[in-house]
Amino acid sequence: MALSDDDVRRVAELVRIGLDESEVKPLGEELSRIFSWIEALREVDVEDVAPMTSVVEMQLRERDDAVTEGDCRDRILGNAPAADEGHFVVPRVIE
Amino acid sequence: MTGARTIVGATGEWELVIGLEVHAQVATRSKLFSGAATEFGAEPNAQVSLVDAAMPGMLPVINRAAVDQAVRTGLALGAEVNRFSVFDRKNYFYPDLPQGYQISQYRHPIVGAGELRVDMPDGRARVVGIERLHLEQDAGKLVHDRNATDSHVDLNRAGIPLMEIVSRPDLRDWEEAGAYLRKLRALLRAVGSCDGNMEQGSLRADANVSVRRPGAPLGTRCEIKNLNSVRFLMRAIEVEARRQVAVIEAGEAVHQETRLYDPQRNETRAMRSKEDAHDYRYFPDPDLLPLCLSEARIERLRDSLPELPEAIRERLIGEYGLTPYDASVLVAEPDAPGFFEAASQGRNGKRVANWIVTNLFGALNEAGRPLAESPVSAEALGQLVGLIEDGTISDRIARDVFGEMFQTGASPQSIVEARGLRQIQDTDAIDAAIDTALAANPGQLEQYRAGKTKVLGWFVGQVMKATRGQANPALVNARLRQKLDADGAG
């Protein structure tokens, strides 16, 4: 499985990782090498095999509907690189 | 009108195709995956847990009440409740989405196909297919007006439980869309799974709109996001459809895109933010296990449902003989069926329903008040209809009396007495008024005698005018006819 330059650019954009144009080709080659190794999975017969959803047989546990946390604005904002009047701040969003 | 509205453009007629995605906030105290409060109107970021802020190492734990309400809503929609459902991560970057993904349900929603019946004023009904209902997290809120260069992020809404209810593209005009949303809101309120408060954002709709030549294949659709009132929904759909017709008729193509509705300018515009061509890279959230529902739990939730709008509607039609439309309008307001049943005690239900739907709702709408704050009680409205039914006042007088009731809150009897509006039943008084009218209008009398019997109606009007509308019209009619014919014989 070979990744094209466009594949590399498209995925980098999806996952929001900046990429210099000079990096596109080498990264594509490296990922292609990894994917050709991964191709081995095609040999496995997975007909009617359920995908693993949980490694252990368990039921999803549900919690009671109660307010137990959340009134902690200082703890929430304490690590923020930019905060103002109780808000996180980001560069202007244009919708 | 036998069908839905269409748009007539320069080149002919266009049909609309509409599907709605409604986001209903599940009525819970705490969030879908955290113990933070959901109450409306808190200080910014005061209802945000470490989980909601997506701090490193935080994990989601699901709220049982949100699951229960989704199941109850699904049952109320007559939909299939899936015994096995899965929470997926929907991956995208946006400042109001702290995790970088929304926990939603994609491949295996909690509720599958159902339907909702919508009645239109012309007696037409539309059964709208519900494709699915799934649970998901709400995002936070961006505030743009604090300064010119930044946006501010408030995460109070982040993680609030939402039910996304997706209709099939079965709606054919904006009025049907409005009626659908009202009907759905009534259902949610009756079930108690959502308060339906659109001003506070508890209920929002995204509308997928496309146009086509009647009967032609589907056109390209646009999605109008975040419509937060029934009125805006209807207006947005109409202007968007008209825009699409204009685009196509100008020889251009409609682009599939996400648009926003601007109520001030009554137009839609394309959103600037790009959305990665919608590649959300869904996959099952490994922090959560599949949700499995037991038969016993589903049955217990079914038993907990109140009488649903559809059943009430059937009952109103069957027991009281209401038209399907009036019955639908009544069930669309959560308190209206009860109001109706109280008002119609011992009276003609059809007439009472008509009074509520036409006069009371009209006046409330104009005054911007909910039914719960109506100055006219169910009892008083019943009394008013009673006065019509026993002949005390005519329909026309009743409308005046109702106007005063709505203004002052006074009882209909007291208004009728105080203003002397009681209908004249006394034949002597009516005869006297008839004699006066005949004597004063010899010309018209001559015409009648010459065979222009239509003049009879004109004389009825004269008599009614002379009695300030208080004469019993049926009585006037009978006496007048008798007098004229007797006169002619003599």
Added chain:
Amino acid sequence: MPSDLHRLGVAEATARLAAGDCSAVELVEACIAAQEAAAGLNAVVTDTAEQARTAARHADQRRQRNEARPLEGIPVAVKDIFCTRGVATTAGSRILDGFVPAYESTVGAKLWDAGAILLGKTNMDEFAMGSSNETSRWGPVRNPWSPADGPALVPGGSSGGSAAIVAARAVPAALGTDTGGSIRQPASFCGVVGLKPTYGRCSRWGIIAFASSLDQAGPLTRSVADAALILQHIAGFDPKDSTSADLPVPDLHSALQGDVKGLRVGIPAEYRLDTLPVAVGDLWERGIAWFRAAGAELSDVSLPHTRYALPAYYIVAPAEASANLARYDGVRFGRRSTGEDPDDLYTRTRREGFGEEVRRRIMIGGYVLSEGYYDAYYLRAQQVRTRIAEDFQAAFREVDVLLTPTAPSSAFPQGAKTDDPLAMYVNDIFTVPASLAGLPAISIPAGLDDERLPLGLQLIGRAFDEATLLQAAAALEAAVGTVPSPAGSA
């Protein structure tokens, strides 16, 4: 005369403290001094000596009041992936520069509640992605077994700092996390015991996520008994982690007693690689012989899908990581680059904040989940995972534990494999299958190769049967006898 308290294991130190032979302050001071002496290893990235001294004084006071808890006064180093309240936590990444959690991981909190004392946050591969501790933003860790006159060797990874500092006798125990071998492989490289519990046995709450369906916390110690002791105190149900198992934790100490007569030990045929170094193969044979000599029943078993484990892992883990690491966007915590708009901010922050291997794995994860590839990669990998789990289930119908090498080689020089991701990934070939199946597994130092570098043997147990696993491990440890300390230890 310098104290040798830092050389004590958990059980010995606990006994000495209980007997009053030494104080917690003396023990902690000895470890602080040893860590300072071992500073050249670069194993500790955040020094917590001052708070450890305070905690040690409190521990001594509690003991004087007869309120000593089970691990009172025992210093434990913690991988920098565990969120520690008030202590910087970076997961080895620049993107978490300056991040100081306001919360403690559940596992950490349990340990401190049992009386243990945090002494040092340890170096690790960035976000636990690596098998050599060379992807850390804090630079590589030097394996204490590195020859004085030769190249610096890697300690393995990703819990390289934890393994190195325990091997260097500068702390009796450390916490690590294991996703595909990140506890066991560095334990093997550094000649210490490393235990990965069953997935769900220890809470993941407060541990920075790499791959949620695989991550599991566990101890690195110098004896099996110490590993059991630490696990006893960090294991258990946590309502804040939906994947935490609501099962009682067995008494692991008593499980260590008794022998392995009749214990059925399986040797998986597919682990006999042609490329296996002679020293590793020989050690494995010796392990088999030891068990046979101790009365265990040895048999060959087949795990047919073993060779697909690594490729499946390199789909599942990066896919989960690509979503787990989306929250590092420069908005709520950690490093932030300047950007003109939010997308620009994200793109730059993540480019500059993440190292090369992390960026590579996020790219792999984004690709395998993207539209059109999900079924071919992610879904198929999860199906293969089911097959691998079934292989183990079948094997465990025949045997009680499996014996394998931990890693295909001993420690290699820094820089030897950094240019070749695939060569690096192959380090986890024996550890990944048990991770994919969620099974408990332990690495025990079993000898030295001809370069006098430690090699470990791995035992894999049934889900939630850590008791049998530890019993077998203790028997193996006894058979191995005394393992030498590295030259680089204090």
